[in-house]
Amino acid sequence: MSSDTQARSAASALVAQLAANGVRHVFTVPGESFLPVLDALYESGITVTTCRQEGGAAMMAEAHGKATGEPGICFVTRGPGATNASAGIHIAQQDSTPMILFAGQIERGQRDREAFQEMDYRAAFGPISKWATEIDDPARVPEYVSRAFHTATSGRPGPVVMALPKDMLKEACPGPLAAPWKAIEAAPGAEEMAELAALIAAAERPFLLLGGSRWSERAYADIRAFADRFDMPVATSYRRLPLFDPLHPAYAGDLGLGANAKLVARVKAADLLIVLGGRLGEIPSQGYAVLGIPNPSCKLVHVHPGPEELGRVYVPHLGINAAPSRMAAAMAALPAPAQKPWSDITRAAHAEYLDWSEVATPQPGGVNLGEVMVHLREALPEDAIICNGAGNYAAWIHRFFRFRRLGSHVAPTSGSMGYGVPAAVGIKRLYPDRTVISLNGDGDFLMNGQEFATAIQHDLPIVCIVCDNASYGTIRMHQERDFPGRVSATDLRNPDFADYARTFGGFGVTVETTAEFPAALAAARASGVASIVHLKISTDAISPGATLSAIRSAALKGR
Known part of the structure; x- marks a missing residue:
């Protein structure tokens, strides 16, 4: 890496500025629009996690920001790569999480022609970020990156989106780096x-x-x-x-x-x-x-x-x-x-x-999620971290699991599905010695389940628990309340999730009764590889205090 007194490319200056700000991890799906950045990362000392879809990469970065209070960093390519990543930006905005998304952009001389994968980042991301911008002048890279760190972390934290024109990254960036950011904390009088x-x-x-x-x-x-x-x-x-x-x-x-x-x-x-x-x-x-x-x-x-x-x-x-x-x-x-x-x-x-928060109500089917949560809170170490997305299965987490440490729950307040697996990958990357559990619904898991491959590739032994009720359960619950007995678009035909894990080279086990869960969890944790515990849940067991059949019956009586 060049010293501050030597000319360097804008891409090298950007990566050096990240390192100066304490960045140790970045998450990416590689793209040719920012190849100079990938090259600058090669010998930077920053750990690069290669992901399978930009939405997953952005959620990993958001989880990193949520856990540390420091901006999670994500690099994606232009156009479709950036729009895929928008799900993670929306989570960061609603969850008040510091995050910086760097996105590739077309050459500056091709603007306004609808060039290949061209998009207006300020217009697309402005409403769902704290700041959306584009760096035109390579000399201003340190200034822009410094502002991004301060903006993402100040006041109510949130995401910053920064577009990087392909040709700009190759040009020289003279001058020194900006001083590292420091948290600015407002205090009461x-x-x-x-x-x-x-x-x-x-x-x-x-x-x-x-x-x-x-x-x-x-x-x-x-x-x-x-x-x-x-x-x-x-x-x-x-x-x-x-x-x-x-x-x-x-x-x-x-x-x-x-x-x-x-x-x-x-x-x-x-x-x-x-x-x-x-x-x-x-x-x-x-x-x-x-x-x-x-x-x-x-x-x-x-x-x-x-x-x-x-x-x-x-x-x-x-x-x-x-x-x-x-x-x-x-x-x-x-x-x-x-x-x-x-x-x-x-x-x-x-x-x-x-x-x-104790199990008080029997559940239909062989697996009682309340008892599963009670076992988790007894079996896991206090510093274990639970990551989950959205779905009715999460109601059992909120009600029955007891989080004894700050930062031990990483989940989107925005209610975004597909978050649990990428978040667990990002958190395990950050804390390799801690137990990291990804709790998911079946539809929830399959939205970003491809990031299980990322866990395998980077040797991150997360434990994924998939609560499979063969349904988009939350929507089905509302459907039964509003249109009882008229099931439309909410049934799911799922794969064998244990086989899915084994296909990637991980560990998989299926659980059909509550009594089988402790041994399955222990085996998954002992496997040393990323694993999936496939829980077969009754569709009727829709929440800790109600069943679908009861909701349907009450709705029909109310008509």
């Missing part, structure tokens, strides 16, 4: 913290809801210290379960899809709701029904790292522009009130959570 303390002291039914990104181990510990002293109930937002220890006596549960009705009622009954880090979007707000809009039904303290989110939907009684790390530290230092009239509420809420 003394007056805001004094007002928060007064609001808590005056409350009878306060509630703390944790969400969003930009959390750290220190913030995790600080919020626990706050809960130890203030003893108010704490809930986590949709797919942010690892932000708080579920066995802490203040934990009240997960305010996501299929939330405990008792938890929802307690949040609605709160006279003070402190939302820390999250936006309180559609799912955690239970369809925007928990609070009034724009004027909340209780005193709302909204703390968010992006100032544009404060007052965007709800008018807060107290809005605080602060990153979770700084806010958690300030909350840990607050003096606790002498009287805590809500302590009994906290004890009751935690007892309700514990009862809710």
Whole structure:
């Protein structure tokens, strides 16, 4: 690699700038539009993961950003490669995840002719990213890449999309690299913290809801210290379960899809709701029904790292522009009130959570997913990481699995299917010594199941659990509610997923009863290769608390 005082190609400067910013992993499907970058990566010391489809590569990068708080990096080719990757960009935007997508582009002199695979990146990606741009001048590569890192990580994090014209990458880039990016953390002021303390002291039914990104181990510990002293109930937002220890006596549960009705009622009954880090979007707000809009039904303290989110939907009684790390530290230092009239509420809420997260209802068919989740939480090490996409099977994860470590759940709050396998590959690449489990539905798995080949190629022994109910189950559930008995486009004819694993050179095992699962999981983990545990699930077992037949019957009676 050239020194800063020597001329180098724009591609070499780009890769050097990535290395200077601490990048150690990139995910890609190679393309001829950015061959100079691939060549610059060859001796860069940066690990390159070769993927099978750009959507999978982008999801791996997003998972990396979600797990580390540093931008996940993805390279894809122009046109179809970039549009394939858009699924990962949408996830990063809705999940507030730092990520940078570099996409190949046509030569600058061919613009506006609809040249081969030409596209307008600013127009295509502008609405679903924090910044979409194109580098025309090779001398500005360090400047643009530096801005990309700062933009992706500042305020509310999100994705940046940067197009790289093919001819620009070969030209010389004079001048030095930019200094590495540093996180910029907004902190609450003394007056805001004094007002928060007064609001808590005056409350009878306060509630703390944790969400969003930009959390750290220190913030995790600080919020626990706050809960130890203030003893108010704490809930986590949709797919942010690892932000708080579920066995802490203040934990009240997960305010996501299929939330405990008792938890929802307690949040609605709160006279003070402190939302820390999250936006309180559609799912955690239970369809925007928990609070009034724009004027909340209780005193709302909204703390968010992006100032544009404060007052965007709800008018807060107290809005605080602060990153979770700084806010958690300030909350840990607050003096606790002498009287805590809500302590009994906290004890009751935690007892309700514990009862809710135990297996209470038998399921139709041979495999009870609730019991499978309970076994997973008992058999896996505390630092195991669960990755999943979207589908009704995920309701069992949210309800029954207990995440004891920060960052131990990597899943899209955007509800994107096809995420579990590529996310697991990306996370195992990052943490090769930790147990990484990919939980998937059958339709969910087959959206990006080709990335199982990536796990095999790079010797990443992830364990994929495929919950096969031969259906697009979530859609089928809504179908039975709205059009009972009229099944249309939701049935699936699936392969033998255990054979699928073996075909790639992995380990595969089929499970048809709950009793078979512990041995199957142990064998998969011991195999030393990427594996698939194929669970045969009854189509009727659609959620932890209902069956399809019951939903259909209720819908027919309601007509």
